[in-house]
Structures are given as C-alpha cells and as structure tokens.
Amino acid sequence: MKKLKLFIILIAMVQISAQAQNPIQEIINNNPDLFKAVLEDPNHKEVQIIYTQIDRDHDQKPHFTTYTYQVDAKHYFYPASTVKLPTAIFALEKLNELKVKGLDKYSTMLTDSAFTGQTKVTQDDTAPNGLPSVANYIKKILLVSDNDAFNRLYEFTDRAIINQKLKHYGFKNSRIINRLAIGDSGERTRHTNPVNFYNGEKLVYQKPAAYDANDYPIELHHLIRGKAYLNNEDKLINEPFDFTGMNVFSLKDQQELMKRLFFPDAFPKSKRFNLTEDDYQFLYKYMSMYPTDSRNPTYTRPEYYPTYCKFIFYGADPQALIHPDIKIFNKVGDSYGYAIDNSYIVDQKNGVEFFLAAVIQSNNDEIYNDNHYEYEEICFPFLKNLGQKIYENELKRRKKYRPDISKLFK
Numbered sequence: 577m578k579k580l581k582l583f584i585i586l587i588a589m590v591q592i593s594a595q596a597q598n599p600i601q602e603i604i605n606n607n608p609d610l611f612k613a614v615l616e617d618p619n620h621k622e623v624q625i626i627y628t629q630i631d632r633d634h635d636q637k638p639h640f641t642t643y644t645y646q647v648d649a650k651h652y653f654y655p656a657s658t659v660k661l662p663t664a665i666f667a668l669e670k671l672n673e674l675k676v677k678g679l680d681k682y683s684t685m686l687t688d689s690a691f692t693g694q695t696k697v698t699q700d701d702t703a704p705n706g707l708p709s710v711a712n713y714i715k716k717i718l719l720v721s722d723n724d725a726f727n728r729l730y731e732f733t734d735r736a737i738i739n740q741k742l743k744h745y746g747f748k749n750s751r752i753i754n755r756l757a758i759g760d761s762g763e764r765t766r767h768t769n770p771v772n773f774y775n776g777e778k779l780v781y782q783k784p785a786a787y788d789a790n791d792y793p794i795e796l797h798h799l800i801r802g803k804a805y806l807n808n809e810d811k812l813i814n815e816p817f818d819f820t821g822m823n824v825f826s827l828k829d830q831q832e833l834m835k836r837l838f839f840p841d842a843f844p845k846s847k848r849f850n851l852t853e854d855d856y857q858f859l860y861k862y863m864s865m866y867p868t869d870s871r872n873p874t875y876t877r878p879e880y881y882p883t884y885c886k887f888i889f890y891g892a893d894p895q896a897l898i899h900p901d902i903k904i905f906n907k908v909g910d911s912y913g914y915a916i917d918n919s920y921i922v923d924q925k926n927g928v929e930f931f932l933a934a935v936i937q938s939n940n941d942e943i944y945n946d947n948h949y950e951y952e953e954i955c956f957p958f959l960k961n962l963g964q965k966i967y968e969n970e971l972k973r974r975k976k977y978r979p980d981i982s983k984l985f986k
Contacts, residue, residue, distance in 0.1 A: 598643050598644075598645070599627065599643055599966075599969055600625050600627050600643050600644070600645040600966075601645065603962075603965045603966065603969060604645070607961070607965060610958075610961040610965070611958070611961070611962075614936070614954060614958050621936050621937055621938065621954065621958075622651070622653060622914075622935070622936065622937045623645065623646055623934070623935070623936045623958075624644075624645065624646050624647045624648065624651075624653070624827050624934065624935050625644065625645035625646070625647070625932075625933070625934045625962065626642060626643075626644050626645075626647055626827055626828065626831045626931070626932070626933045626934070627642070627643045627644075627930065627931070627932050627966055628640050628641065628642040628643075628831065628835070628930060628931040628932075629641045629642075629643075629930055629970075629973070630929050630930060630931070630979065631975055631976070631977075632975070632977045632978075632979045632980075633977060634977055636977070636979070636980050637841075637842065638839050638842050640835065640842075640931075642831075647827055647828060649749040649826040649827075649828055649829075650749075650795060650796055650797050651796075651797055651798055652796045652797060652798050652799050652819055652824070653827075653914050653916070653935050653937065654819060654822060654823070654911055654912045654914045655750075655823050655824065655825035655830075655909055655914075655916065656756075656909030656910055656911035656912070656914060656916060657717075657721040657723075657726070657756065657907070657908065657909035657910070657911070658825050658830055658907050658908070658909040658916050658918055659726075659752045659756075659823050659825050659909075660717045660721065660725075660726040660729075660756075660907065660909075661717075661718075661833065661907040661918070662738070662741075662742065662747075662750075662752065662825070662833055663726060663729050663730055663733060663738060663752060664713075664714045664717055664718070664726075664729060664859070665833075665837070665849055665851070665859070666733050666737065666738055666741045667710050667713075667714070667729040667732055667733045668681060668710070668714075668851055668855045668859075669741070669849060669850045669851065670732070670733050670737065671710060672850050672851065672852065672855075673850060674781065676773075676780055676781045677780070678775035678778065678780040679773055679775070679780045679781045681709065681710040681711040681714070681855070681858070682709050682710075682711050683709060683710070683773045683774060683775055683780065683781075684707045684708065684709060684773065684774040684775075685707075685708045685709050685710055685713075685728070685732065685771060685772075685773055686698050686708065686771065686772045686773075686774065687708070687728055687731060687732075687769050687770075687771050688769055688770040688771065688772065689769055689770075690767070690769060690770050690785035691764065691767040691769075691785065692764065693758075693764045694731075694764075694767070694769050697728060700712055702716065702872065702873035702874070703872065703873070704872040708728070710729065710732070711858070712725075712873065713725035713726075713728050713729055714729070714858070714859070714862065715862050715870070715873060716873055717729070718859070718862035718863050718865075718885075718907070719862060719865060719867040719870050719873065719875065719885070720867050720875055720880060720884060720885060721885055721907075721908065721909070723756045723757040723758075724757075726755070726756055727755040727756060727757075727758065727760075730752070730755055730768065731755075731768040731769040731771065732768075732771045732783060734768050734783075734786045734788065735752070735753060735765065735766065735768060735786075735788040736786070736788040736790060738752045739751055739752065739753070739788075739790065739792050742829075745833075745836075745847060745849075746832075746847065747825075747826075747829040747832065747833065748829075749794060749824065749826035749828065749829055750794075750824050750825045750826055750829045751792040751794060751823065751824045752823050752825070753765055753792060753821070753822075753823060754821075754822060754823050759808050761821065766787055766788045766789065767785065767786070767787055768785065768786045768787075768788075769785060770782070770783060770784050770785045771783040794824055796824065799818060799819045799820050800816045800817070800818055800819075800820075801816055801817050801819065801942075801944065802816055802817050802939065802942040802943060802944050803816060803942045803943065804816075804817075804942070804943045804944070805817040805943060805944040805945045805946070806943070806944075806945040806946050807945075812943075817912075817944035817945065827916075827918075827933050827934075827935055830907075830916075830918040830933050831918060831931055831933040833918075834905075834918055834919075834920055834931055834933070835931065836848060836849060837849065837856075837859065838860075838905070838920050840856075860905060860984060863905040863906060863907070864903045864904060864905045864984070866882035866883070866884075866898075867880045867881075867882070867884050867885070868880060868881060868882050869882075877894075878894070881894040882896070882898055883896045883898075885906070885907075885908050886904055886906065886908070886917075887906075887908050887910075887915055887916075887917040887955075887956060887959040887960070888904070888906065888917040888919045888921070888932055888934065888959045888960070888962065888963035889902070889904060889919075889921065889959075889960060889963030889964055889967065890904075890960060890963075891956040891957055891959060891960025891961075892908075892951075892956050893956070893960070899923075901923045901924065901925040901926065902921060902922070902923050902967075903921070903922050903923075903924075903984060903985065904919055904920075904921050905919065905920045905921075905922075905984075906918060906919035906920070910951060910955070912937075912939070912944055912945070912949075913937045913938050913939035913944075913949035913950075913951075913955075914935060914936070914937045915935070915936055915937075915938075915951055915955035915956065915959060916933075916934070916935040917932075917933065917934060917959055917963075918933040919931065919932050919933065919963070921963070921967065922981050922984055923967075923970075924981055924982065924984075924985050926971055927975065927978040927979055928967065928970045928971060929970075929979050929981055930966065930967075930970050932962070932963060932966055934959055934962055936954070936955050936958050936959065937955075938950035938951060938953070938954040938955050
C-alpha cells in the first residue's frame with residue numbers, strides 16, 4: 577500500500593514538473609494582462625496551442641520538442657482555410673505522379689462542369705497569360721487564401737484522392753470533403769469536375785468527372801454549437817448549428833504537415849511528400865511572401881496589406897510594422913468565429929526557428945453564420961501576443977548549434 581501511495585505521489589510530481597516546464601503555460605501565467613481575460617472567459621474560447629522547439633545537431637539534423645496547451649483532436653473546431661495547404665500539396669503530388677510529358681504546375685488548366693451546381697473556368701485575369709494553372713491557384717491560396725482557387729484544386733485532385741493521401745500520411749483526425757464559400761453540401765460535395773490541361777494549344781491530360789461514395793467518419797465532440805444560425809436564405813433558425821459533415825483538420829495534424837514540409841529528411845521516405853525540389857521552393861516562396869510584394873497575381877491596399885494572412889505575431893494588423901529579420905511560413909483560416917494559424921517562424925539573424933499552431937474562437941452572441949464574430953477584438957490580438965511572446969522565449973533559449981536556415985532567405 578505504501579509503495580502504491582509513493583508511486584501515485586511520484587506520478588503527481590512528474591505531472592506538476594511537466595506543467596511547470598511547459599513554456600506555453602509559463603508564458604500565459606507570466607502575462608495575465610495579455611491572456612487571462614481570454615482564457616478565463618466563461619465561453620473559454622476553445623483555445624488550443626502547439627509549440628515545437630527545434631534544436632539542430634552538428635549535422636543540422638532537427639530534433640523536435642513539442643509542448644501543448646489544451647490540445648484535443650476530438651474537440652471539433654472548424655478548420656476553415658487551413659485545409660487549402662494539404663490540398664495544394666496533394667495537387668502538386670498528383671501532377672508528379674501522373675508523369676505525363678508536357679504536364680506540370682504551369683500548364684493551362686481548364687475546368688469544365690458535369691453536375692448540378694458545378695461551374696466552368698476558362699480564364700484567370702490574375703495570371704500573366706490570363707489562363708488558369710495549378711501554380712497560379714496555389715499562389716492565390718498562399719498569398720490571400722483565395723476560396724475559388726482552393727475549390728479548383730479540390731476538383732482537380734478529387735475528394736477521394738485527397739482523403740486517401742491524408743490517411744496515407746497518418747493524418748487520422750482530418751478529412752477534406754467540402755468546397756469552400758459556396759454552400760457546398762450533400763451530393764454535390766461528392767462530385768468533382770472534369771478538367772483539361774494544355775501545353776500551349778496541345779491537350780496533354782484529361783481528368784474525368786469523378787464521384788466519391790465514401791463518408792470518412794471521425795469520432796468528434798462538440799459538433800452541435802451555439803443557440804441559433806442563419807441559413808442560406810439569411811433566415812434566423814433558432815436551433816444550434818450542426819458542424820457534422822464538414823471539413824476536419826486537427827491542430828496536431830496541421831503542425832505535423834508543416835514539419836514534413838520543411839524537414840522532409842527528418843521523416844521516413846514513406847511519410848515524405850512526393851514533391852520536387854522546385855515544388856518545395858515554390859511553396860516556401862509564396863507561403864512567406866506578403867501579398868503586396870506579389871506581381872501576377874497583384875494585390876494592393878487598402879483591400880490587401882502585408883500581414884493580411886499573418887495572424888500569429890502580427891495579428892493581421894494593417895498597420896503592423898514588419899520585423900526585418902523574421903520570415904513566417906504559414907497558412908491561416910478564419911470562419912464561423914474560429915481563427916487558426918499554423919506557422920513555421922524563422923529569424924536568420926538571431927538563429928531562431930520554431931513551429932507554432934493555435935486556434936481560438938470568438939462568437940459571443942452564439943449565432944453562427946451571421947458574420948458577427950470578434951476576430952479583431954479577441955482572436956487576432958491573442959494570436960499576435962502569443963506569437964510575439966513565444967518568439968521572445970526563443971530569443972532567450974540557448975542552442976548548442978546555430979541552425980542553418982540560409983536557403984529560406986534566398
């Protein structure tokens with residue numbers, strides 16, 4: 577009996593020690609003016625945080641140490657536009673796996689229609705040549721989180737293939753089964769458009785219309801939310817909103833994907849993405865580029881600004897001063913009151929690099945789909961302060977070997 581009590585005490589001490597050594601909890605505790613009001617809110621804001629420290633060895637191989645705060649893969653949050661990054665990766669993979677001569681991410685991509693509600697695309701005014709392509713769709717996704725660009729890659733890649741790849745890579749708490757921002761639901765989500773690819777005027781590949789009969793069930797909690805919602809006719813329905821049947825992308829899976837994207841050699845070959853070196857550099861370039869620095873597509877103020885898609889560290893603030901030494905490679909999402917950012921943050925001058933992913937929700941009136949959410953008052957300041965405090969922690973953290981991240985600053 578004494579041994580059992582001693583064992584229980586030891587376990588408790590280990591747990592207390594682990595909590596004391598968790599830098600996320602320490603940062604929150606040490607900055608109550610920044611975090612306490614949000615985290616002690618009666619609605620709790622559903623905050624989840626994952627912070628991964630990176631330490632290189634003498635061969636520059638990364639070693640990850642991960643800390644979490646309230647992470648629960650079964651507690652549902654709407655992933656919004658964060659699903660666009662894996663879809664972009666899988667679209668590039670599909671091009672590589674087809675191995676069709678003359679077909680690549682710059683090929684002209686013309687989308688046709690074959691089912692109710694589907695639409696055609698034969699031009700893209702934001703592209704240099706006025707024609708759509710996988711490359712230009714990915715640029716628009718990474719620069720300003722364009723919804724139509726995601727929908728077109730969803731249609732090309734196919735719902736079934738996207739979810740097969742999620743399963744293959746071990747992202748078990750995720751599924752991508754809907755287009756975005758067009759009320760995609762029911763049978764329409766299962767049907768994807770026919771797509772033709774051209775090299776100049778030569779047809780090089782035809783992707784036929786496809787149907788996905790699978791449902792991709794995931795055991796989740798808190799799918800029924802709030803007290804009311806607006807339907808597609810903007811009519812108030814005084815019933816809770818049901819997220820059943822929507823996209824799922826757990827925070828753990830989000831950061832795991834980011835690790836593999838930036839450190840493919842740290843994972844077994846079976847878990848690495850089937851991307852070329854050019855694909856990697858292409859993704860890195862547009863994940864970190866500010867939209868106002870882009871040409872073709874071009875984005876200008878006041879609608880767009882440098883930190884338009886930078887929630888962590890900058891809080892999507894149009895007036896934010898850009899830190900000269902920092903690059904943020906990330907994918908954000910915001911919808912139904914949820915704000916999410918999945919980031920890899922680097923500072924070459926100070927030898928800093930870390931992963932940080934977080935989600936927070938604001939919906940004080942508990943009415944969904946009414947576009948009345950407290951992003952600017954609650955979500956963005958929280959994510960900005962979290963990113964800046966984690967960065968300050970990294971500046972103080974000693975590392976035996978300075979990371980070589982020069983390739984990200986070319």
